[in-house]
Amino acid sequence: MEVWLQTRGVTHDYAFLGVAPPDYWWTAPLYKDATSFEQPTLILERLPGGQWCCFISAIPSSRRDRVNTRIRYSMALSGNVESDQRVLLNLLAYVLDIFKNNPVSEDNLLTRLLDEEVGAHADEWLGGNQEQAKIHINGLKQIFVDLKSYSVEPQKLREEFLGLLSNAPSSPSVAAMLNFIGRRKEPSAEQLQSQVERSQKKILILPSPIAGGQLAKYFILTPSTESGNRNSFLLGSQRDNPTTESPDTTRQSTLVRNDKPKSIADFHDKQMMIAVIIVVVEFLTIGWYMLAN
Structure with a gap:
């Protein structure tokens, strides 16, 4: 598993410690138009060949900058499903336990671990001591491996993550908490749906508490060409339920002209x-x- 950590010091602005990730994939319009990375965000993508990548932003720190603004951590991660799945799911459980509240609290295990490992050295490393930064960032991998076992809640959400990582039939390829989206019937979700149509990615949406959402009310955005019906918003608990509703074959894909007689x-x-x-x-x-x- 690879880990890249971004934070700031008292005098140095936000940057990745040591080395930056090779690709800022989370800044694609599909994601960045639906969230602010200064607020809690989580994006997990399944990749070909049994690989995955993950981006987590705005884990709170107990540290403050020169104007007393709370400092935050963001992480980019990548790994192999077979070897890293347990560690990833455990880490996601801790992250979601922080992100389920609005505002987030710095009184949590991840904040304490990151502050202890990084906090006192952030300005030194951001100022140019990259070798020491690399050593400590590599140490984070073992810290995450050693985390006490913790389970994603609700349990059905954990099953969705397992399905995503294992590439189970009909499972989404992306899971995301995007802080402009709190419910499935709102403009931000509809805008993301249009992006889903272009990307052809099925996305498991974790409603953001910042936008008034609750994790337990997660839902899935599905490209209409794949779903074959009018409703591209599928609740996680409803995905596999049988339905008597057949696809609507009466709808026209061409523009409808208003030729009603006067x-x-x-x-x-x-x-x-x-x-x-x-x-x-x-x-x-x-x-x-x-x-x-």
Whole structure:
């Protein structure tokens, strides 16, 4: 498993400690248009070949900057499903336990571990001591391995994560907590749905408490071409439920023109307007003729 950690010091601004990840994949429009990375965000992607990548932003620190603003941690991670799944799911459980509340609290195990490992050295490492930073960031991997076992709640959400990582049939390929989305029927979710249509990625959405959401009310955005019906929003607990509703084959993909016949009232209104115009023209013509003679 690879780990990259971003934070700031008292005098140095936010940057990755040691080395930066090779790809800032989480900044793709699919994600960045639906969240602020300064607030709790979680994105997990299943990749080909049994690989995965994950981005977590805004884990709180107990440290403060020069203007007394709370400092935060963000992490990019990548790994192999077979060898790293247990560690990843355990870490996600701790992260979601922090992110389930709004505002988040710095009184948690992850904050204490990160502050102890990084906090006192952040300015030194961000100022150029990259070798020491690399050593301590590598040490984070073992810290995450040694974390006490903790389970994602609710249990059904854990099953969704397992399905995603194992590439189970009909499972999403992405799980995300995006802090502009708290419910499935709101403009931000609809905007993301349009992005899903283009990317063809099925996304498990964890409603953000920042937007008024609750983890237990997670749902799945599915490309309409895959779902084959009008409803691309599938609740996690409803995904496998049978339905008697067949796909709507009556809908047209072409633009619908408004060719409705005009009403009788509209017809008479136009006739009246034409008559008025004729009278005005005749009046002006007579007036001009009288003046000319």
